[in-house]
Amino acid sequence: MKKLIFLTVLVCATVPLSAKSFFKGQKEYLRECRSCHGSSQFFIGKFSPQRWEELLKDSGKKLAFNHIQTNNSVEYFKSEQYLKRVEYIQAYVTHYFQKAKKQQ
Numbered sequence: 088m089k090k091l092i093f094l095t096v097l098v099c100a101t102v103p104l105s106a107k108s109f110f111k112g113q114k115e116y117l118r119e120c121r122s123c124h125g126s127s128q129f130f131i132g133k134f135s136p137q138r139w140e141e142l143l144k145d146s147g148k149k150l151a152f153n154h155i156q157t158n159n160s161v162e163y164f165k166s167e168q169y170l171k172r173v174e175y176i177q178a179y180v181t182h183y184f185q186k187a188k189k190q191q
């Protein structure tokens with residue numbers, strides 16, 4: 088039930104984001120994440136929507152912190168580009184879970 092509420096909130100929060108954001112997020116994933124994490128279709132589903140929300144909120148602070156701490160892609164996670172595009176990654180993750188929900 089909690090998951091459902093979260094998804095509903097996410098959907099409402101991201102309706103104004105155009106489909107373009109989701110495509111930009113996909114592109115960003117392919118460019119900046121795939122080399123380490125592999126296919127997004129597999130990787131995104133490894134974490135719950137709640138975990139993603141936690142990692143990506145506040146301009147993806149926690150996600151950046153975790154990577155910088157473990158010395159992975161430090162330059163990217165400290166960059167302006169990351170701060171600008173993390174919302175697209177969020178849109179992409181949201182889209183992924185919406186699609187997964189429809190297929191249930």
Ligand code: HEC
Pocket residue numbers: 115116119120121122123124134142150153154157159160176
């Ligand atoms: C240079 C390699 C590298 C790149 C590039 C990279 N990651 Fe990671 N990421 C890691 C490693 C290593 C971990 C830690 C894995 C572990 O703890 O088993 C990690 C952890 C994670 C986690 C789990 C974090 C947690 O605390 O639960 C997520 C989610 C994640 N990465 C997403 C991303 C996204 C999104 C991108 C692209 C914007 C990205 N990563 C780019 C190497 C990378």
